[in-house]
Amino acid sequence: MAQKYRIYINEKVILLTGKEPKRVADYKRIDTEAFDLKMAYSWVLNHPSKLFYVLCDDVKAFFKTVKKSVILIEAAGGLVKNETGHYLFIFRNNKWDLPKGKIEKQEGVKEAAVREVEEECGIKVTRLDELICKTYHSYINKGEVVLKKTYWYNMRTRGQKDLKPQTEEGITDVRWFNKDHISPIIENTFPSIMDVLVKEKLVERVR
Structure with a gap:
């Protein structure tokens, strides 16, 4: 390929x-x-x-x-699956998204991925699995064009019924979705999130 x-x-x-x-x-x-x-x-x-x-x-x-040629910012996050086979998504900036955040100084990539998921969703990650993929998106930060590289990991959790969105990060909802009923995600998410879902064979790439 x-x-x-x-x-x-x-x-x-x-x-x-x-x-x-x-x-x-x-x-x-x-x-x-x-x-x-x-x-x-x-x-x-x-x-x-x-x-x-x-x-x-x-x-x-x-x-x-x-x-x-640009400032590179690294972030990490995850696709969390529970014991019933449901996947965890957050709602932020009027889009369905996956929890992620910037890697802090002196912090490992995997450590950052788990920390961000737990902070943004109010859950406890019980298992960190393999790297799914890396995505890249560019935006303006403090007047400069930057490139954000995000590492996405498979994660597992058990018995997490009470979800708590991190509202100070602009997250207004955290919700479990059955893999057969994620059309609301597909219809209103970011292309980079679609990359993660395609890689995990939850959706097919349309282009």
């Missing part, structure tokens, strides 16, 4: 890829030589297209250069 990376800007995606994407007509190509994330950020936001791609000879090396 050809290597590729997705950088999300709000609801839009820039695909860094070694070959043209399927349904390439749906994408706007960005020239490799001219690509600069700081410059491309506003242009992508203002462009009518939602899908963009950059064709690279060496995708991994190109993405490494992109990461070095």
Whole structure:
């Protein structure tokens, strides 16, 4: 499988890829030589297209250069499953989301993932499993274009009936969803969250 990376800007995606994407007509190509994330950020936001791609000879090396060109912020979170097979989601900024947060100094990635999930949902993680994937999204922080890299882990919990949203972080709801009834999530979530759900085979990728 050809290597590729997705950088999300709000609801839009820039695909860094070694070959043209399927349904390439749906994408706007960005020239490799001219690509600069700081410059491309506003242009992508203002462009009518939602899908963009950059064709690279060496995708991994190109993405490494992109990461070095901006401030990189690392975060971690998780997809939590309980003993009845339900999955935990939070509602924040008018979207369904998964709990996550910035990795603090002197803190390990796994440690941060568990801490953020427990703080944002008011639960106790009883088991930390494998890394699902890493996602990337870009936004403006203090006037600068930054790239956030988020590590997503599978997690387990037992007997957690009383959920407590961390309201100071803008979370207004925390809820369990059966994997066969997550259409409300699919209809109102972020593309990066869809990546996690696709990786776990809870949904199929639509593009």
